[in-house]
Amino acid sequence: MAPLAQQLTRPAVSLRSLTRSFDGRTVLDSVDLDIPAGQFTALLGHSGSGKSTLLRAVAGLDHQVVGSGELTAPERVSVVFQDSRLLPWRRVLDNVLLGTEGNKEAAERGRVALAEVGLAGRERAWPSELSGGEQQRAALARSLVREPELLLADEPFGALDALTRIRMHALLRRLWERHRPSVLLVTHDVDEAIVLADRILVLDEGRIVLDLTIGRAHPRSYRDPLLGEYRERLLAALGVREDVPSEDGLVTKDSK
Ligand SMILES: Nc1ncnc2c1ncn2[C@@H]1O[C@H](COP(=O)(O)OP(=O)(O)OP(=O)(O)O)[C@@H](O)[C@H]1O
Numbered sequence: 615m616a617p618l619a620q621q622l623t624r625p626a627v628s629l630r631s632l633t634r635s636f637d638g639r640t641v642l643d644s645v646d647l648d649i650p651a652g653q654f655t656a657l658l659g660h661s662g663s664g665k666s667t668l669l670r671a672v673a674g675l676d677h678q679v680v681g682s683g684e685l686t687a688p689e690r691v692s693v694v695f696q697d698s699r700l701l702p703w704r705r706v707l708d709n710v711l712l713g714t715e716g717n718k719e720a721a722e723r724g725r726v727a728l729a730e731v732g733l734a735g736r737e738r739a740w741p742s743e744l745s746g747g748e749q750q751r752a753a754l755a756r757s758l759v760r761e762p763e764l765l766l767a768d769e770p771f772g773a774l775d776a777l778t779r780i781r782m783h784a785l786l787r788r789l790w791e792r793h794r795p796s797v798l799l800v801t802h803d804v805d806e807a808i809v810l811a812d813r814i815l816v817l818d819e820g821r822i823v824l825d826l827t828i829g830r831a832h833p834r835s836y837r838d839p840l841l842g843e844y845r846e847r848l849l850a851a852l853g854v855r856e857d858v859p860s861e862d863g864l865v866t867k868d869s870k
């Protein structure tokens with residue numbers, strides 16, 4: 615593998631003037647973005663701001679976006695969603711190996727990947743026998759088996775309880791450190807983004823309105839007061855003020 619400094623100079627993802635509309639409504643409005651190879655980036659934004667639309671485009675899942683601008687992404691891309699999307703009729707290892715059948719090397723990588731996410735010994739379990747967190751770990755193992763250059767994750771921890779989420783954060787960061795794919799993590803959770811990512815983007819009204827580099831060493835603590843400054847800037851970009859409580863404790867742009 616090339617040295618990290620060299621990897622970081624080569625963009626893995628490049629968008630130029632990427633635009634996407636649905637029924638005449640513009641959701642992505644001429645977005646420009648470069649994600650260097652090996653960078654861990656998070657994408658924040660209100661519900662409906664176009665995060666999943668952007669991720670689907672980068673994943674190559676949106677064929678209609680082609681021609682609206684320029685989009686470059688690596689060949690080996692893995693996507694992890696909020697639900698694990700494990701096939702219930704396939705055992706855990708067979709789910710992890712989906713699409714790599716007959717490849718002996720992949721089978722071994724599948725076992726290694728399951729061990730990396732703490733699921734050694736569960737290869738022959740059915741997905742229904744795993745907890746929600748274990749299913750998401752199996753989904754991460756499945757994404758790793760493809761040795762992705764780019765890992766796209768759309769709120770992968772959104773359905774998990776708070777404790778499991780924190781454990782998953784540490785796991786994802788560890789896996790990233792070991793494999794060094796570029797990561798684009800879509801999340802609603804400002805703290806999740808700050809603790810995990812080295813760069814955070816905020817999407818609003820079809821555009822990237824904030825592009826923030828987090829210059830703090832890892833592992834980061836949720837309690838680190840210096841992270842509070844980033845939090846404030848991100849919440850401001852999201853149009854959320856913490857100073858004036860409303861019914862739900864927050865004042866949002868919409869309720870101002
Ligand atoms: N296939 C589609 N057809 C029509 N409209 C769509 C389609 N996909 C997305 N949209 C619209 O585009 C907008 C952005 O959707 P998107 O799923 O990207 O939002 P999001 O930021 O991921 O939201 P959330 O945080 O709730 O997941 C929404 O208003 C949605 O209704």
Ligand SMILES: [Mg+2]
Pocket residue numbers: 665666667768
């Ligand atoms: Mg979404």
